[in-house]
Amino acid sequence: MKIRIQFRLFADLIKAAGGKEVVEEVEDGTTFKELIHQAAKKYGSAFLEILDGDNLNLNYLILKNGENLQSADVKLKNGDEVAIFPAICGG
Numbered sequence: 001m002k003i004r005i006q007f008r009l010f011a012d013l014i015k016a017a018g019g020k021e022v023v024e025e026v027e028d029g030t031t032f033k034e035l036i037h038q039a040a041k042k043y044g045s046a047f048l049e050i051l052d053g054d055n056l057n058l059n060y061l062i063l064k065n066g067e068n069l070q071s072a073d074v075k076l077k078n079g080d081e082v083a084i085f086p087a088i089c090g091g
Contacts, residue, residue: 001028003078005035011086016046026076032064033072035082050084061085 007022014020017039024042026035033051040047050060055072062069063083064076076082 003028005076006081008083017043030076032074059087
């Protein structure tokens with residue numbers, strides 16, 4: 001069974017995906033890590049930077065339904081919204 005996940009993207013990920021909001025269809029039970037690998041195949045390797053191996057890259061703030069995502073192994077549900085904010089550096 002397929003489920004729909006909405007990405008809200010910022011910075012370089014907008015350019016990679018071609019928009020600020022993208023809906024991905026994945027199999028029920030898909031983890032965040034698997035979603036990112038699917039997005040990388042579709043939109044390019046910029047999405048792989050969100051992961052650090054099998055873990056979340058701490059240089060990104062990742063929210064699932066408005067709450068801080070704690071693990072790349074979290075299973076997603078139909079209608080989940082995932083927002084990905086890259087770290088902002090400045091001086």
